[in-house]
Amino acid sequence: MREVAVIGVGMSQWGELWKKSLRQIFVDAALAAIGDAGVDKIDSMYVGCMSSGLFVGQEHLASLLADYVGVAGISAARVESACASGGVAFRSGYIEVASGISDIVLVGGVEKMTDVSGDGATYALATAADQEYEGYQGVTFPGLYAMMASDHMRRFGTTREQIAHVAVKNHKHGAMNPRAQYPYEITVDAVLKSVLVADPLRILDCSPITDGAAAVILCPLDAAKKFTKKPLIKVTGSGSSTDTIALHDREDFCEFAATKRAAERAYKMAGVGPSDISLAEVHDCFTIAEICVIEALGFVERGEGGKAAESGLTALGGRIPVNTSGGLKSKGHPVGATGVAQIVEITEQLRGESGKRQVKGARRGLTQNMGGTGGSTVVHILEVA
Amino acid sequence: MFPARYWREIPQRYRLEAEKCKRCGRICFPPRSKCPKCGSMEFDAVRLSEGGVVRTFTVIRVAPSQFSDQAPYAVGIVELDGGVKITTQIVDCPLDKIHVGQKVRVEFRRIQEDGSAGILCYGYKCVPVS
Numbered sequence: 001m002r003e004v005a006v007i008g009v010g011m012s013q014w015g016e017l018w019k020k021s022l023r024q025i026f027v028d029a030a031l032a033a034i035g036d037a038g039v040d041k042i043d044s045m046y047v048g049c050m051s052s053g054l055f056v057g058q059e060h061l062a063s064l065l066a067d068y069v070g071v072a073g074i075s076a077a078r079v080e081s082a083c084a085s086g087g088v089a090f091r092s093g094y095i096e097v098a099s100g101i102s103d104i105v106l107v108g109g110v111e112k113m114t115d116v117s118g119d120g121a122t123y124a125l126a127t128a129a130d131q132e133y134e135g136y137q138g139v140t141f142p143g144l145y146a147m148m149a150s151d152h153m154r155r156f157g158t159t160r161e162q163i164a165h166v167a168v169k170n171h172k173h174g175a176m177n178p179r180a181q182y183p184y185e186i187t188v189d190a191v192l193k194s195v196l197v198a199d200p201l202r203i204l205d206c207s208p209i210t211d212g213a214a215a216v217i218l219c220p221l222d223a224a225k226k227f228t229k230k231p232l233i234k235v236t237g238s239g240s241s242t243d244t245i246a247l248h249d250r251e252d253f254c255e256f257a258a259t260k261r262a263a264e265r266a267y268k269m270a271g272v273g274p275s276d277i278s279l280a281e282v283h284d285c286f287t288i289a290e291i292c293v294i295e296a297l298g299f300v301e302r303g304e305g306g307k308a309a310e311s312g313l314t315a316l317g318g319r320i321p322v323n324t325s326g327g328l329k330s331k332g333h334p335v336g337a338t339g340v341a342q343i344v345e346i347t348e349q350l351r352g353e354s355g356k357r358q359v360k361g362a363r364r365g366l367t368q369n370m371g372g373t374g375g376s377t378v379v380h381i382l383e384v385a
Numbered sequence: 386m387f388p389a390r391y392w393r394e395i396p397q398r399y400r401l402e403a404e405k406c407k408r409c410g411r412i413c414f415p416p417r418s419k420c421p422k423c424g425s426m427e428f429d430a431v432r433l434s435e436g437g438v439v440r441t442f443t444v445i446r447v448a449p450s451q452f453s454d455q456a457p458y459a460v461g462i463v464e465l466d467g468g469v470k471i472t473t474q475i476v477d478c479p480l481d482k483i484h485v486g487q488k489v490r491v492e493f494r495r496i497q498e499d500g501s502a503g504i505l506c507y508g509y510k511c512v513p514v515s
């Protein structure tokens with residue numbers, strides 16, 4: 001296998017982009033990444049997208065987007081794994097460059113979610129759960145994560161306030177990210193007084209509905225210096241795993257087994273452990289998710305995830321800053337783009353380009369992107385080469 | 386939901402048809418072709434137990450449109466006697482009286498009204514037993 005570097009990153013603005021089409025949002029991110037990398041050709045492309053069919057009535061995305069990026073003729077494929085689509089697309093691109101099949105690969109992620117009504121978006125997102133045995137019974141995504149939250153609170157004594165601290169922390173980070181959908185700070189009190197969605201989770205525990213795209217360019221590490229003068233960021237670990245899609249089929253309702261396995265594989269490949277990571281972007285689709293994820297990644301002991309948010313351990317300046325971009329919660333969650341945007345944030349942090357939210361001395365970053373209630377998870381480790 | 390899919394699911398929804406692995410005894414609901422525990426492909430048809438216990442639950446306040454007339458309503462994960470776990474509404478009980486460990490029984494109810502065609506969909510819900 002060849003060593004692989006990320007040599008270009010790009011993002012569109014994230015938010016409610018009513019005046020822009022899906023293809024335009026994607027092209028904005030892709031051209032930014034191509035410009036950042038300094039490449040003049042693309043050999044192959046992967047697009048992470050969960051549900052353009054339900055959100056905008058368009059399938060066959062890989063060809064459409066290759067055409068509009070101006071590279072029709074290349075190999076292109078769309079990758080779908082619900083909210084992990086972007087992360088799985090990145091892994092596909094990584095494997096293609098590592099294997100030697102292609103040299104320059106563009107990995108993008110996109111979702112255009114605000115062209116449908118709120119109920120339409122809820123319906124599309126619900127297809128990431130087991131439609132026949134979960135959705136049919138009237139449970140929603142917030143409802144599934146709410147059941148994880150109450151399990152975590154009951155078993156580990158996690159408090160409602162601790163869970164709220166995840167949202168407060170991520171908004172504090174996101175307030176420093178000009179591309180974020182909701183770049184402002186919130187308080188614990190505001191979270192606890194916001195509308196109940198599914199007990200005990202409230203609206204400010206939930207990531208928003210977002211339009212947005214992100215893109216990165218991959219190439220062999222040996223060739224990377226030809227294109228860019230920026231610090232080279234090497235992919236040193238890639239792990240992927242699945243779990244039962246239905247939450248009820250798991251032995252433990254608040255442990256992300258797929259995240260544990262994906263992380264173990266990525267750590268092993270990179271030859272590092274949780275304590276070697278400078279910062280991480282993780283899948284905080286709901287506040288409780290970040291708590292369970294940082295436990296599964298080994299950043300804290302089982303049951304300690306709530307305390308980590310409350311104590312500042314996972315804030316900028318803490319032992320292991322988590323979601324410096326603002327996370328899904330503040331930056332937004334265009335589902336297919338999220339996993340790719342995590343790579344963008346880590347790459348910029350490792351290059352030292354993150355401005356006010358820069359983690360000082362960041363050398364090694366981790367991304368964790370998951371689908372549904374954790375039925376799929378991808379973990380990547382990136383390092384300064 | 387398309388009618389064909391709905392009819393296909395009736396053996397599970399109406400008759401609680403499950404299968405028990407001949408080798409390791411794991412009960413699969415819905416039935417599977419290969420046991421996720423031991424890999425065996427031989428099963429005996431069994432009916433799911435109707436008794437169970439609430440393992441975790443929530444109250445849905447913001448519901449999908451086909452359930453909005455029922456909100457707020459409780460949904461939980463119930464572990465039935467024999468080990469199968471199902472996601473199900475917990476009904477006929479004040480929302481603030483539901484708790485983890487509560488004993489429940491499976492009953493048949495109307496689940497949702499599907500779209501403007503108004504197809505009534507039936508299935509299982511759980512009610513508390515004292």
Ligand SMILES: [Zn+2]
Nearest residue numbers: 406409420423
């Ligand atoms: Zn078996």
